[in-house]
Amino acid sequence: MSAHLYLISGLGADERMFQRLQYPPGYQVHFLPWIKPQENEPVSSYAARMAQSISADGPVVLMGLSFGGIMSLEIARQIPVHKTILISSIKHSTEKPFYYNWARKLHLHQLPDQLLYQRRGMIVKKFMSVETEEEAQLLTEYLSDRDFHDLRWAINTVLHWENEAVPADVVHIHGGKDHTFPIRFVKPTHVIPDGGHFMILNRAEKINAILQEVLG
Template identity: 55%
Template sequence: MSKHIYLISGMGADERMFRHLRFPDEYTVHYLPWLDPQPNEPYADYAARMARGITAEGEITLLGLSFGGMLSLEIAKQRPIAKNILISTIKHTRERPAYFNWVRRLKLNHLPDQLIFGKRYLIVKHYMGPQTPEAAQLLREYLKKQDQHYMRWAINVVINWENEFIPNHLVHIQGDSDLTFPLKTIQPTHVIKGGTHCMIMNQSAEINRILSGEL
């Protein structure tokens, strides 16, 4: 049976986040691009539309980064998936960081566009933790091109996401220095020392060693 792995990037990002990952030769690698959300579209419906992009036949593995990890679990609720690989994310409601509650209570996700999408590079950089010039440059590019409609939808989904479904074949790789999704609320299968939210680019060699053993 042929083996396929579909990559789902983080919020507002693209396939460049995976440029340093390496996969076994028997896998065909695909990238699943984000779609524009429809008005008031439920996350399950959005996941169903994204899942239609999985057209390969054979054994399907999903690798989701950050917001893409959450989406991979929503897709796994709807169709057979051989394995879910999560990087720098959370997998169920109990792993949500405490600051999510403050965002909801204070309705910070409903602030005007200028406050949310204005000069935010330093704040985003703090939480992402890029440790190489390449990662920092990518972050700047993503912030410049982000679609505010998509970003508002995505932020609301993340802040309010609730999930108790955990698939049987799951690999969860988390950094112990991730400020976006702190390790203290998460129980991953693998922990990378010094790993930030941007460790997929900063510490790809360690992630690749894990992937080689899990795939």
């Protein structure tokens, strides 16, 4: 019986973020797309709706990138999951940088679109640690979406996310130079010292070696 590996990208991204990853034999790989969040929808409700797209006749493994990692943990509360793999993400409330709490209390995520989102390109590219023209082009495509409803919902969800219970079967792969979730706040199971938040593309060979270890 094959295991089923479900991939969840960062919000606003798609399956191209996983294009350089390689998986051991014995896995059926599926990309789990994002769905439209309802107005002020709790993350638990959203995860339950997203989990409805998971249909497997064998063990389920979730692998989430960035915000997709948070969603993987939330989905794992809804359905039986054999293993959860987080890449460039967080698994516990205490792993959020302290200044995220400042942003929440000051309601910075509620600033008008033209201040917070429309001119975010240069800042996002720095936080993502983009290294090549190909990566910059891909990120530009993701940033071209001008429907900010989903982005606002995601940022609000991250800022207010509370989680204390971390399953024992979580694999957490993190970069030592991640600017979005700095390593000094995070306690991963595997560290890629020179990896940034975009390491799933530019450090894929190192991630693949870890995946062979934890999925093989």
